[in-house]
Amino acid sequence: MGYDLLMFSHLATVVPCIFLGAYLLLVRKGTKIHRALGKVYMVLMLITAFITLFMPALVGPQFLNHFGWIHLFSVLTLWTVPTAYTAIRKGNVKAHQRKMLLLFFGAIVIAGGFTLAPGRYLNELFFR
Numbered sequence: 001m002g003y004d005l006l007m008f009s010h011l012a013t014v015v016p017c018i019f020l021g022a023y024l025l026l027v028r029k030g031t032k033i034h035r036a037l038g039k040v041y042m043v044l045m046l047i048t049a050f051i052t053l054f055m056p057a058l059v060g061p062q063f064l065n066h067f068g069w070i071h072l073f074s075v076l077t078l079w080t081v082p083t084a085y086t087a088i089r090k091g092n093v094k095a096h097q098r099k100m101l102l103l104f105f106g107a108i109v110i111a112g113g114f115t116l117a118p119g120r121y122l123n124e125l126f127f128r
Contacts, residue, residue: 006055007121013048017041018112021104029093042081045103049077059119073111077103 020041027034057068084099115122 001054003055003058006051010048010051010055013044013051014108014112017044017048018108020044021108025101025104042085045077045107046081049074049081049107059117070111070114073107077107080107 020037024034024038024041052071052074056062056066057070059068059070062068080099080103084096084103087093087095087099114120116126117123
């Protein structure tokens with residue numbers, strides 16, 4: 001699969017998460033809509049993190065000729081989503097909340113900010 005297809009697949013799954021995640025952080029918790037949209041958000045985050053593992057780091061140093069620092073956010077996501085889901089299933093609301101905040105701010109806000117760095121596609125799209 002080519003890099004462009006991976007990148008556009010990643011964008012197609014992560015962009016809805018920006019809005020879903022923000023909405024879910026702001027609305028009343030525990031409602032049917034919160035639970036339903038939360039599941040959609042979690043699945044999209046897992047898919048987007050999985051896709052990024054196949055995208056080589058094109059900016060900065062690489063590990064194993066493929067992975068870069070940005071891939072740590074993929075690992076964060078692949079760990080946080082299942083543990084956040086497990087926490088809420090066990091009734092541990094505080095742990096679930098912490099993990100979901102970590103996921104949104106780590107994998108969406110911070111990692112998203114890095115995508116605007118020079119040499120990355122979104123930097124070229126928005127600033128050139």
